[in-house]
Amino acid sequence: MAEPVTSRTVSLEVNGEQLEYDVPTRRLLVHFLRDDLGLTGTHIGCDTGNCGACTVHVNGEAVKSCMLLAVQADGTKVSTVEGLAADGELTALQQAFNEHHALQCGYCTPGMLMSATALLARNPHPTEEDVRYALQGNICRCTGYVNIVDAVVATGGKG
Amino acid sequence: MMTTVTEQGRTLEKGFVGQSIPRKEDKRLVQGQGTFFDDVRRHGMGYVHFVRSPYAHAKIVSIDVSKALELEGVYGTITGDEVAIHTDPFFEMSVEPGGNIKDYALAVGRVRHMGEPVAAVCAATRELARDAAELIEVEYDELAVLVDAQEALKDEVVLHDDAGSNVVWSGVFDWGDVDAALAEADHVVKIDKLHFHRFSSTPLECAGALVEYDKGTGEWTLTCNHQMPGVGAIWMAPALRTGIDKLRFVTHDIGGGFGNKICLHPQYVVLCLMARKLGRPVQWTEWRTDQHTANAHGNERTFLDVEVAVKADGEMIGFSCKALDDCDGALQDPNASGAPCVRFVAVHGWKAGTRDAKIGDAPLGRAYPRELSARADRYRSS
Amino acid sequence: MLLREVEYARPATVEEAVAVLAAHEGARALAGGQTLINVMKQRAAAPEVLVDLADLDELREIGFSSDGMLEIGAMVTCAQLQGSSEVDVARPILADVAGTIADVQVRNRGTIGGNVCVSDPTNHFPPLLVALDATFTIRGAAGERTVSAGEFFLGVYMTAVGEGELLTKINVPASSGAGDGYAGLTIGAHGTYIVNSAATVTGDAARVAIGCVAASPVRATAMEERLAGGDYSETAVRASADGLGSSLDPPSDVHGSADFRRHLAEISAVRAVLQAAGRRR
Numbered sequence: 001m002a003e004p005v006t007s008r009t010v011s012l013e014v015n016g017e018q019l020e021y022d023v024p025t026r027r028l029l030v031h032f033l034r035d036d037l038g039l040t041g042t043h044i045g046c047d048t049g050n051c052g053a054c055t056v057h058v059n060g061e062a063v064k065s066c067m068l069l070a071v072q073a074d075g076t077k078v079s080t081v082e083g084l085a086a087d088g089e090l091t092a093l094q095q096a097f098n099e100h101h102a103l104q105c106g107y108c109t110p111g112m113l114m115s116a117t118a119l120l121a122r123n124p125h126p127t128e129e130d131v132r133y134a135l136q137g138n139i140c141r142c143t144g145y146v147n148i149v150d151a152v153v154a155t156g157g158k159g
Numbered sequence: 160m161m162t163t164v165t166e167q168g169r170t171l172e173k174g175f176v177g178q179s180i181p182r183k184e185d186k187r188l189v190q191g192q193g194t195f196f197d198d199v200r201r202h203g204m205g206y207v208h209f210v211r212s213p214y215a216h217a218k219i220v221s222i223d224v225s226k227a228l229e230l231e232g233v234y235g236t237i238t239g240d241e242v243a244i245h246t247d248p249f250f251e252m253s254v255e256p257g258g259n260i261k262d263y264a265l266a267v268g269r270v271r272h273m274g275e276p277v278a279a280v281c282a283a284t285r286e287l288a289r290d291a292a293e294l295i296e297v298e299y300d301e302l303a304v305l306v307d308a309q310e311a312l313k314d315e316v317v318l319h320d321d322a323g324s325n326v327v328w329s330g331v332f333d334w335g336d337v338d339a340a341l342a343e344a345d346h347v348v349k350i351d352k353l354h355f356h357r358f359s360s361t362p363l364e365c366a367g368a369l370v371e372y373d374k375g376t377g378e379w380t381l382t383c384n385h386q387m388p389g390v391g392a393i394w395m396a397p398a399l400r401t402g403i404d405k406l407r408f409v410t411h412d413i414g415g416g417f418g419n420k421i422c423l424h425p426q427y428v429v430l431c432l433m434a435r436k437l438g439r440p441v442q443w444t445e446w447r448t449d450q451h452t453a454n455a456h457g458n459e460r461t462f463l464d465v466e467v468a469v470k471a472d473g474e475m476i477g478f479s480c481k482a483l484d485d486c487d488g489a490l491q492d493p494n495a496s497g498a499p500c501v502r503f504v505a506v507h508g509w510k511a512g513t514r515d516a517k518i519g520d521a522p523l524g525r526a527y528p529r530e531l532s533a534r535a536d537r538y539r540s541s
Numbered sequence: 542m543l544l545r546e547v548e549y550a551r552p553a554t555v556e557e558a559v560a561v562l563a564a565h566e567g568a569r570a571l572a573g574g575q576t577l578i579n580v581m582k583q584r585a586a587a588p589e590v591l592v593d594l595a596d597l598d599e600l601r602e603i604g605f606s607s608d609g610m611l612e613i614g615a616m617v618t619c620a621q622l623q624g625s626s627e628v629d630v631a632r633p634i635l636a637d638v639a640g641t642i643a644d645v646q647v648r649n650r651g652t653i654g655g656n657v658c659v660s661d662p663t664n665h666f667p668p669l670l671v672a673l674d675a676t677f678t679i680r681g682a683a684g685e686r687t688v689s690a691g692e693f694f695l696g697v698y699m700t701a702v703g704e705g706e707l708l709t710k711i712n713v714p715a716s717s718g719a720g721d722g723y724a725g726l727t728i729g730a731h732g733t734y735i736v737n738s739a740a741t742v743t744g745d746a747a748r749v750a751i752g753c754v755a756a757s758p759v760r761a762t763a764m765e766e767r768l769a770g771g772d773y774s775e776t777a778v779r780a781s782a783d784g785l786g787s788s789l790d791p792p793s794d795v796h797g798s799a800d801f802r803r804h805l806a807e808i809s810a811v812r813a814v815l816q817a818a819g820r821r822r
Contacts, residue, residue: 002557004548004565004590025549025591026286028542028582035285040198041191043414045363046447047542049579052646053363061620061649066542067578068650071549072571072595081191090189098185106188107363107414113189115645136731137644141363141415289543293584446542 010074014039015083023070030054032070033080041081041110045139052138055111056080062118064137081110084117093117093155100151104142111138116152125156184412194411199369199382201440205234205281207433208288209426209443210295211453212270212277215306216316217299219268222278226294232283233291235437237429239265239277245432246398249424257327260319264398264428270299271318274452279429281441308461308485327486337468340477344468357459357485364414365445366423366454372434377401379431382409385423386416394424399431406431422455459485544581548590555599555680555709558592563682563705565590570707572616572655575647600654600709603627610676610712611635615654620645622653632673632713634721634739638665641731654708657693660700660757663734667694668752669723671760672739672813675713681706694757719743722816724809725752728796735797736805740813742821745771747814751806754791761785761810773818781814782807 011020014037023032033039033056042065045053054066057079084091093116096102103109112135119126119134126134131152132145140148187193224236248261261267266277278295282288305316311325318325341347368383379399385391388408396403413420426443433441445454465480548565552558562568569588571577580586594600600616603625611631613622619639622628628636635653642648642656642665656666657677671690678687679702693701702708725737737752738761747768749761767781786803793799 002550002552002561004550004561004568006546006548008549024286024546026544026547028544028578031285031543034198039191040195041193043195043364044197044444044542045365045414047582048447049575049582049647051363051447052644055646062646063649064646066582067575067647069549069574069578069591071551072574072593074551081189085190088190090186094189097189098181101179101182103185103188105362105364105415106184106193106412107195109188110191118645134645137646139363141361141417286543286546290545 008071008074010071012073012075013077015079021070025069025071027070028066029056029068029070029073029078030065032073033065033078036070039080039082043107043110045107045111050139051108051111052115053108053111055114055138057114057118060118060121062115062137079114081113084113091117092158093120093152096151096155097148100147100154102143102148102151108138108140108142112140112148116148116155119152120156123156126153128153131156188412195364195414196367196369196382196384196411197442197444199411201369201371201442204369204440204442205283205433205437206285206288207279207281207430207441207443208285208292209276209429209449210278210280210292210297211449212266212273212275212297212299214270214299214301215273215304216302216318217270218302219266219270219277220298220300221296222298223296224278224280226296227280227291230282230287230291230294232287234281234283234439235433236278236280236291236295237265237433237436239263239267242429242432243267246428247400249394249398253327256322256324259321259323260327261321264425264432269302272453274449276426276429276453279433279443281433281437285444308459308483309463311485312483335477337477337479340468341466341479344476345471346469348465348467348469350465350467351463353460353462353465355458355460357456359451359454359456360417360419361450362413362415362417362419365447365450366420366426367442367444368423368427368430369440369442370427370430370434371440372431372438374435374438376405378405378407379434380407380409381427381430382411383423383427384410384413384416384420385427386413386418386420390421391424391427395428395431398424398428418457419450419455461485542582544578545584545587547581547588549593550590551593551596553596555597555707558594558597559681559705559707561590561592562707566704568592570594570658572652572658573618573650574655575643575651576655576659576661594707605631605715606712609715611715613653613711613713615658615708615710616652617654619648619651619653619656623648631715632721634669634673634723635713638669638723638739641665643731653711657711658700658702658708660694660696660698662697662756663737663753665734665737668737668750668758669721669739670711670713671750671758672741672748673713673721674741674748675711677701677708678710678712679703679706680709685709687712690758691760696756699756716822718822720817720820720822722813722818722820724812724816726805726809736791736802736809738806738809738813740810740817742768742773742814742817744821745769747773747817749810749814751785751789751810754789754802754806759789761806763788764810764814768814773814775815778811778814778818782811785810 007024009022033042043053045051049067054064055062056065058076115138131149222238242263242265251258266275280291282291303316314324368381371380392403392406430441461483463481468477550561568590571591571593600614602614604612606612619642622639623636656664675690676687677693688701720742722740726735734753739750741748747765749764750758752758764781786807791799791802
């Protein structure tokens with residue numbers, strides 16, 4: 001439909017569930033996820049697309065949900081941090097974060113997990129360098145990153 | 160030997176000391192199940208956006224909110240004039256002249272830093288609040304800008320008429336015999352000027368609150384991320400002309416603070432007033448840009464005429480300097496804990512000489528005003 | 542962080558996209574959005590209509606033209622460039638440079654077309670495409686035309702793409718033994734460039750383009766002339782850059798003075814040429 005509109009019905013899959021929703025065209029994906037869908041695990045840490053706290057998967061790729069309009073996600077599959085643990089069973093990565101003390105306040109954690117999960121999906125045994133490259137778009141203010149990198153490398157190391 | 164079963168189902172064979180203990184909050188945080196204040200909703204709540212000064216120093220000539228109020232979905236506004244009517248100035252933890260400053264939750268009549276809030280608007284959605292803020296018309300008369308602490312000493316541009324000077328406190332901390340130390344030294348290190356620029360600790364989660372007012376009891380409930388809510392209440396209650404028992408702080412998960420979530424009482428007072436005025440819960444989430452320009456900054460300090468008496472083996476036996484603390488246009492730090500709450504420029508002369516003083520253990524350390532989280536970057540010109 | 546109200550269109554074909562762009566003054570093409578959405582969040586830009594190119598699959602292809610040039614659709618993302626075997630074979634520098642832009646999330650969405658159409662003097666691709674002698678195909682209601690890199694970048698935020706037009710593809714000569722290099726200084730490890738240089742070197746000729754020093758990439762023509770003949774020893778390359786800095790009139794800003802940029806221009810041009818010379822096949 002090529003006629004310009006200010007609101008649109010989007011049809012998308014979120015964490016495995018097919019949804020249809022009317023959204024204003026100006027609404028960012030992150031606000032749609034948090035405010036409209038109540039998926040508050042995805043966080044906002046900046047207003048310039050730098051911090052990565054809002055990282056989600058769109059069609060399997062890590063993207064910053066604050067740099068996307070909700071309408072741009074029409075027809076896609078979106079995964080958020082809430083979709084990682086199936087039935088409360090933590091993924092190996094989530095467990096590694098706990099074991100390696102890879103979180104303190106937990107605010108950057110969903111974004112870190114989504115970026116790292118995307119990395120592990122395409123590179124199951126990343127080196128430390130691979131992990132650091134993959135997490136460049138995620139800022140943490142508490143941990144100093146070392147434990148986060150360790151947790152991801154360790155997850156890959158477990159085969 | 161203690162045996163402890165943790166929440167994660169691990170059994171610890173030893174005591175806690177020396178053990179890596181898994182945290183109890185991780186399980187919910189790695190699943191995105193943390194409760195940060197912006198995750199909380201209330202029926203009928205409104206979203207608040209602050210209108211902020213683009214100028215470092217200016218007189219507020221007028222504020223016209225009428226166009227904002229015409230926008231559908233806007234619930235209401237508040238300006239500095241209203242704040243001055245409904246609140247008393249925050250008390251200053253300072254002797255004169257700093258103690259004379261009148262400091263309100265919004266700029267009243269004058270702005271003293273770029274980013275200082277002058278008005279706030281509340282609307283049904285975040286986007287509408289932002290739109291409405293653009294419709295609030297503020298007329299400013301620019302005044303001379305003051306961005307340097309050394310310049311400030313001249314008092315050519317005085318930021319607070321109530322104080323009458325930019326030097327809000329000055330004193331000399333004098334211990335031991337500095338002159339003897341300098342004479343006895345093997346070397347005297349002289350540094351004309353050391354300047355430490357300001358910084359912001361920038362927690363990943365910005366500040367904010369969801370504030371509800373109970374008309375029947377006069378009690379406010381603030382679901383927020385204040386780092387020191389007890390202290391926040393002490394600062395807010397007198398301003399709101401109420402008791403601290405009427406301010407109930409509810410904090411869950413907080414995305415870092417590092418000092419940046421201590422001085423939130425001005426913004427929170429605005430929210431309290433709006434919640435009461437509009438008769439609905441109001442929510443404000445700070446933007447990163449606002450956090451950088453208008454939230455607390457770490458101390459900007461200038462040390463002049465530094466002289467350090469040192470022995471050949473590296474032992475520091477005394478020093479002398481003149482120190483300027485740039486406290487910004489309106490320091491509202493409740494964390495000065497006994498030391499004078501310095502405003503604008505605190506001029507300290509230190510002299511300390513003692514053979515027993517070690518670096519890190521100097522008597523200076525006990526009297527030096529603790530890190531002053533200045534609330535905002537008052538002196539940056541736009 | 543919160544955009545002004547904006548109209549949004551999602552055309553199914555390039556022709557439809559061009560028609561919507563032409564029909565609405567103040568319409569902007571939305572590619573990956575990694576720049577446009579960002580500036581709209583600051584309310585520094587507020588187009589009235591966004592024309593989302595997401596469904597235009599023909600703009601997402603990487604292939605070879607009949608005359609052997611690498612053909613890259615304008616909507617090809619940085620991540621796609623990094624993962625493309627065609628790029629790897631024909632002109633791997635494109636993937637190398639793409640891989641240094643921002644971070645994974647930005648590269649998954651950000652497009653080469655968007656990067657060049659922004660024509661920010663500090664962007665990664667413009668000097669590279671000038672050095673590579675790329676051509677740009679633009680489609681409008683009147684038809685299609687192809688312009689050289691020198692004709693494409695017109696100034697800050699200005700390109701040859703006019704109102705009602707769309708960049709559809711970028712063609713890059715296959716390297717045929719040429720070596721490519723890229724060097725510069727960024728703010729932070731993978732931040733914005735303060736000065737960047739790109740170089741392409743064959744047996745007897747070099748092309749050197751410098752970014753961040755003017756409104757659009759600058760060819761270091763005097764340096765290129767001195768390098769003609771094929772001596773790419775370090776001494777010769779350094780000598781060829783003599784006077785490059787003083788021939789430039791770069792801006793001064795918080796990240797660097799004009800003099801610092803002149804200095805960086807010489808160093809990065811030398812490094813880019815040495816790198817390129819070392820990669821000839």
